[in-house]
Amino acid sequence: MRSPVKLWRESQERYRYLEEEGKVVSFTRIMEGVEGFGGRPYWVVLVELGRGQRTVGQWVEEKEPKTGDKVIGVIRRLREPREQEVIEYGVKWKKL
Amino acid sequence: MKVIIAGSYQTRFGELWERSLLSLLMEAGQGAMKDAGVQASEIDLVVVGNKLGGRISEQDHLGALMADKLRVKGRGIRVEAACASGGIAVHQAVQAIKTGEAETVLVLGGEKMTDKNNGVVGAALMGAASEEERRTGLSFVGLYALMARAYMEKFGARRRDLAKVAVKNHKQASLNPKAQFPREITEEMALKAIMVAEPLGLFDCSPISDGAAGLVVRGVKTKKAGKREVEILASEIATDSLGLNERESLLEIKATKEAAGRAYVSAGVGPEEIDIMEVHDCFTIAEILALEDLGFCKKGEGFKGIDKPVNLSGGLKACGHPVGATGVKQMVELTHHLRREAGERQADKADMGLAHNVGGTGGTAVVHILKGSI
Numbered sequence: 001m002r003s004p005v006k007l008w009r010e011s012q013e014r015y016r017y018l019e020e021e022g023k024v025v026s027f028t029r030i031m032e033g034v035e036g037f038g039g040r041p042y043w044v045v046l047v048e049l050g051r052g053q054r055t056v057g058q059w060v061e062e063k064e065p066k067t068g069d070k071v072i073g074v075i076r077r078l079r080e081p082r083e084q085e086v087i088e089y090g091v092k093w094k095k096l
Numbered sequence: 097m098k099v100i101i102a103g104s105y106q107t108r109f110g111e112l113w114e115r116s117l118l119s120l121l122m123e124a125g126q127g128a129m130k131d132a133g134v135q136a137s138e139i140d141l142v143v144v145g146n147k148l149g150g151r152i153s154e155q156d157h158l159g160a161l162m163a164d165k166l167r168v169k170g171r172g173i174r175v176e177a178a179c180a181s182g183g184i185a186v187h188q189a190v191q192a193i194k195t196g197e198a199e200t201v202l203v204l205g206g207e208k209m210t211d212k213n214n215g216v217v218g219a220a221l222m223g224a225a226s227e228e229e230r231r232t233g234l235s236f237v238g239l240y241a242l243m244a245r246a247y248m249e250k251f252g253a254r255r256r257d258l259a260k261v262a263v264k265n266h267k268q269a270s271l272n273p274k275a276q277f278p279r280e281i282t283e284e285m286a287l288k289a290i291m292v293a294e295p296l297g298l299f300d301c302s303p304i305s306d307g308a309a310g311l312v313v314r315g316v317k318t319k320k321a322g323k324r325e326v327e328i329l330a331s332e333i334a335t336d337s338l339g340l341n342e343r344e345s346l347l348e349i350k351a352t353k354e355a356a357g358r359a360y361v362s363a364g365v366g367p368e369e370i371d372i373m374e375v376h377d378c379f380t381i382a383e384i385l386a387l388e389d390l391g392f393c394k395k396g397e398g399f400k401g402i403d404k405p406v407n408l409s410g411g412l413k414a415c416g417h418p419v420g421a422t423g424v425k426q427m428v429e430l431t432h433h434l435r436r437e438a439g440e441r442q443a444d445k446a447d448m449g450l451a452h453n454v455g456g457t458g459g460t461a462v463v464h465i466l467k468g469s470i
Contacts, residue, residue, distance in 0.1 A: 010227075013227075013228075014231065025246065025346070026242040026243075026245045026246040026249075026346060027242070027245065028234075028238045028241035028242050028245065028293045028294050028295075028296075029291070029293065029294040030233060030234065030235055030237075030238045030293050031290070031291050031292055031293060031294070032214065032215075032218070032235065032237075032292055032293075033215070033233060033235075034215065034218045034219050034222060034233050034234070034235050035215035035216055035218065035219040036219065036233075037233035042233060044232050044233065044234050044238055044242070046242050046246075046340070046341060046346075053341075054341035054342070055228065055341050056228060056229055056232050056234060056242075056339075056340070056341050057231075057232050058232055058233060067245075067249060078231055078232075078233075079231075079233075090231060
């Protein structure tokens with residue numbers, strides 16, 4: 001089980017890019033998901049923010065991303081919580 | 097004083113259901129000592145490279161374990177640097193010899209990966225990535241896919257160019273009886289295979305493997321070289337950010353460039369003098385980046401290939417990638433060629449070899465340069 005204390009400690013970090021804008025510099029569709037992220041394929045984007053910083057996050061749109069897409073960070077659930085586990089929220093990326 | 101490889105051994109790589117991590121490491125250790133003609137009582141130090149022992153085999157304390165089980169005279173330590181654990185183990189052995197701490201070192205690299213399902217192994221491997229990357233559900237295939245797409249869009253490489261790397265490495269593995277996949281594939285097979293993380297398909301990826309490899313490394317004072325002796329001319333490491341998003345460029349692995357640059361200086365040779373190489377092709381794109389970052393071709397041209405033998409073992413792609421074993425196995429393979437003992441797959445010209453081992457997406461890189469004495 002993921003520690004609630006650890007999730008609390010990391011919350012600032014997880015919301016760091018909330019409502020920040022950036023653009024997609026690369027992306028991939030994960031067909032075989034990592035444990036804890038559900039069985040369905042999902043897109044992950046590498047985003048360049050205004051200040052030149054980069055970050056990675058999941059893509060929340062149905063339509064696939066493209067390099068150069070303008071995006072904004074939104075709150076979403078990150079991992080699939082196990083029974084009695086704290087739900088972990090953080091930032092994913094949406095087309096602007 | 098020079099540092100030499102006196103003995104080398106590789107177990108078979110593959111899905112070895114009947115084998116445990118301990119039994120693989122034992123075979124590698126005994127095999128390397130037998131090849132070197134040394135007794136356990138002559139070994140001052142055992143260095144074990146391993147990444148997932150704790151997560152998969154519930155066994156972390158591998159240094160003491162192997163020193164005890166192999167009944168060596170000296171002591172044992174375990175080192176970890178993700179998929180570069182094997183390369184780092186060799187580096188630590190060289191350092192121990194150079195500082196005078198040890199004269200004869202047994203280096204082991206090993207991994208048992210098939211005792212857990214792919215989702216669990218995938219999550220465990222992500223221990224080599226950054227916290228930020230782990231939170232996204234990225235896998236290692238996904239991380240290299242991000243690099244592959246950036247590379248393809250920048251330099252116009254196609255999926256077919258990536259497939260050529262897999263076809264070549266499978267062909268070379270078909271001559272290697274220790275390989276996990278000693279079978280040829282075609283470009284069409286590679287291109288039609290299922291996607292794992294777009295744009296990387298199944299044949300762009302190295303497999304999940306069990307296996308181990310061992311080397312006996314010694315410090316010798318005499319200038320005269322024995323016939324089967326292979327000298328380690330350079331052993332260099334470099335590190336960088338764990339997170340791909342924190343790198344200056346997605347189109348290169350800076351740690352590889354740094355380690356290689358220092359290795360060429362310390363060996364006093366350049367890339368043009370290297371005859372054969374084992375490079376870290378955990379994914380096809382990784383071999384392409386390696387050829388560029390090691391200086392064998394210009395940036396953006398690696399996907400066209402080079403005219404030297406690359407990954408005659410079959411590479412990580414087709415020989416297999418038991419992560420902790422890989423960096424040691426690369427040097428076992430080079431040793432076979434430099435001694436002219438590689439059988440059917442022997443390289444025609446093999447005086448100087450280079451081994452390139454990467455941890456994570458480039459958080460660690462290790463480069464060794466070896467010279468034969470024939």
